Amino acid sequence: MKQFIDIAIKEALKSNYSYINGSKFRLGAVILDKNQVVARGHNQRQSNNTFKKLGYKRSIHCEALTLYRARGKGDTIIVVRLLRDNQLTMAMPCKRCFSLLKKKGIKQIYFSFWDGT
Numbered sequence: 001m002k003q004f005i006d007i008a009i010k011e012a013l014k015s016n017y018s019y020i021n022g023s024k025f026r027l028g029a030v031i032l033d034k035n036q037v038v039a040r041g042h043n044q045r046q047s048n049n050t051f052k053k054l055g056y057k058r059s060i061h062c063e064a065l066t067l068y069r070a071r072g073k074g075d076t077i078i079v080v081r082l083l084r085d086n087q088l089t090m091a092m093p094c095k096r097c098f099s100l101l102k103k104k105g106i107k108q109i110y111f112s113f114w115d116g117t
Contacts, residue, residue, distance in 0.1 A: 001078075001110075004030050004037070008080040009088075011042040011062070026082045027091055029066040031074035031106070038073040041066035063097040067104050076108040077101060088112040 011028030031039045045059045063079060081091035091111040093101065101109060 004032060004078050005080060005112075007037060007040060008078050009082065009086075011040045012080055012082045013042075013086070015042040015062075016045050017043060017059075027062040027079060028082075029062040029077055029079045031066050031070045032076040032078070033074040039066050039070035041069055061094065061097050063093050064100060067100060067106075070104075072104070075106060077106050077110070079109070079111040081112055088116040090114045 008028040008030045011030065012026045013028070015026040015028070017025050025043060028042045029040065030037055041062050042065070043059060043062045044065065063077065066077065079091045079093060081089050083089050090113055093109065093111065098109075
């Protein structure tokens with residue numbers, strides 16, 4: 001599991017949300033299928049046609065982007081959120097993402113917690 005958490009952390013570090021603009025939301029996710037990575041993603045602040053088709057206007061949640069990239073594959077997602085000092089903190093998906101994950105067949109959802117686990 002640690003190796004997949006590390007991949008999700010690397011994705012979160014790619015997020016174009018930064019503490020400079022006041023955001024505290026750098027998140028990354030990885031979707032697995034039989035312990036193989038099938039997609040990875042991070043939250044992004046921008047707008048393009050793909051985001052608009054998915055119902056996101058100014059930004060996209062890492063869960064939604066990772067699901068889009070998985071193209072229906074996978075049954076497990078790992079989501080992490082990084083603080084300013086790159087420590088893990090709570091990354092529980094929002095209601096909209098939980099619903100989307102369930103609808104797309106994700107059976108196991110793991111996310112970082114307040115205590116960095």
